[in-house]
Amino acid sequence: MTAAILLLYGNLFAQQHDDHNSHHSKHHIALFNGFTTNLDHETTGYALGIDYEYYFSDLIAVGAIGEYVFSGEGELILGVPVFIHPTSSLKFGAAPIAIRAEEHHDDHHSDSHEDKYSEGKKEWSPGVRCNLAYNFHLGKVSTGPSVSVDITNTTAVVYGLTFGVGF
Numbered sequence: 001m002t003a004a005i006l007l008l009y010g011n012l013f014a015q016q017h018d019d020h021n022s023h024h025s026k027h028h029i030a031l032f033n034g035f036t037t038n039l040d041h042e043t044t045g046y047a048l049g050i051d052y053e054y055y056f057s058d059l060i061a062v063g064a065i066g067e068y069v070f071s072g073e074g075e076l077i078l079g080v081p082v083f084i085h086p087t088s089s090l091k092f093g094a095a096p097i098a099i100r101a102e103e104h105h106d107d108h109h110s111d112s113h114e115d116k117y118s119e120g121k122k123e124w125s126p127g128v129r130c131n132l133a134y135n136f137h138l139g140k141v142s143t144g145p146s147v148s149v150d151i152t153n154t155t156a157v158v159y160g161l162t163f164g165v166g167f
Contacts (some may be wrong), residue, residue: 025140025166028053028061032146034160036069045071047158051081059085065095065129067075067158073122075101077150079129089144093131098124127152133162140166 032049049067056062061083069075081095100122133146141164148158 005054026055028055028164028166030104030142030162030164032067032160032162034158036071036075036150036158038071038154043071045069045075047160049077051162053083058088060109061085061091063097073102075099081129081131088137089135091131091133091135093129093133093148095129095131097127097150097152098136099127099128099150100124111154121130125152129133129158135162135164142166 029050029052032047032048032051032097035044036047037044043077045120047067047069049065051063051065053061053063062147063081063083065077065081067077069077073086077097077099079095079097081093083093085092102122127150129148131148135142135144143161143163146160146162148159150156150158
């Protein structure tokens, strides 16, 4: 009985090991389709993005992200993430990001000429994105859920589905 359990455990470990090393593509590009909820402003907007990964190994990849949030005047998010892939399906990421969004003013009662024209001004804000994603693979094609937290001068949760391909 003990030998059967050890044999079964060894076989499962070998399958997991093979699954982790089955990623043969050095490059992966994916489209993101989802929503961004800004927790500070209590708003939610449709988000559309793209990300690219270059694999140094089965475990580590670096890339680029670009995303647009269709909320208010819109927000553009750019970043350079580092991804850790403990398995071929699960990934964790962290990235310095820059967000170009409309500047928000607390004082809307000012009558100065300069303040009236600065309302629609867009500024870049630095921040950090932390990501968790799980991909289901069918050959070189992948799809799955993705959740991120963006921390800048506000905090936002980004959630949706990715559709990608390795090459």
